[in-house]
Amino acid sequence: MRPTPSQTVGPFYGYALPFRGGGDLVPPGHPGAISVHGYVYDGAGAPIPDALLEFWQADESGNLDGRPGSMRRDEVDGSFAGRDGVTFTGFGRVATDLDGHWALRTVRPGGAPYIAVCVFARGLLHHLYTRVYLEDAGDALLASLPGDRRATLVAAPERDGVYRFDIRLQGEGETVFLDLG
């Protein structure tokens, strides 16, 4: 069967898709928690304030089964209840703020050493996939890329447990985006 074509997420997804705590895969103070944050830039180097990022990863033991509960609802009044603070769902969703900045709090994935990322934005007709690697070592994709390209996929340690990962949609330092078939 032929697939349904993609269309841009547009500018007005903000009240529908992002949810409170969407970037907090683990609660503050969780043992081994790390923060990954950065900016999304366009081809002119301007930050993009209307991008939406989704993250998907294994838990610390490498389990990729995922768990429900990323966006729990309150069954009494139907309001948003948020994550339960215990379950690791493996899924995160963050809209960039007006500065084009985003932040994720999670744990290091076990197994394949990266966090999968899906990028949506106004002006982007079809989403893009990339990966956040926390180290530049021991991975077939990284090994297959020339150094300057490889560097776009590796988060830079800023301080203990805090990593910086910028996404450049176009031009100099353009992030490596993936063809997943």
Next chain:
Amino acid sequence: MPEPLTQETISREIAELHELAAKAGGGDHPSRDYPPYRSSGLRHPHRPLVAPPEAYTELRGPVFGVADVTPLDADLTRQHAGEPLGERITVTGRVVDRDGRPVRGQLVEVWQANASGRYPHQRDQHPAPLDPNFTGTGRCLTDADGRYAFTTIKPGAYPWKNHVNAWRPAHIHFSVFGTAFAQRLVTQMYFPGDPLFPYDPILQSVTDDKARERLVAAYDHESSRPEWSLGYRWDIVLDGPSATWMEEGR
């Protein structure tokens, strides 16, 4: 002062790109570099995408459950004290993969303008009325057959700033998850027979005629409810890794 960008210019660009696609074969998805949609200019990669040697993580995907949605989330007409203004409709369909297998228990999210073509978003400056009884967001899980269903009102067309006199045809935004992260889809559903179709660079970014038709729902008299609502039917086929690759990945 730059010349104002006219519909004539945009329509000519659209026609040229359709012609190219007719020769070269348009793909199922829009090209990320589609000049008639001006915002795409600085927001598409110049480098070719890279096929990774493995995709363990992307061949699996997030899961959602009954705690993530309430039954009322699928009825956009019941989120406030009063009834929203507009034409009440139901939109139903199935989510399947490219082999036609149902995508079960996965999350479908929708958002849309109200009947006047206005979003309750600060950045929407269209001087059309907000509707205090309509927010325009919904979600549900697909059932064992891959089926989803929403009750809502028909959204209005709205103007935007791509060029002078640019209007979006009425549409509902859809966000759909498959069983693999690599099957993710965000798209828009359109209503049959809308006269704005040929003018809209976002819809026309899908340059293959057949592919573009797959974005248009069908009026479905069977699912219209007497004295209550009009029915539309729209099935969704998720793209993504080839079936064999997926079997290996699971």
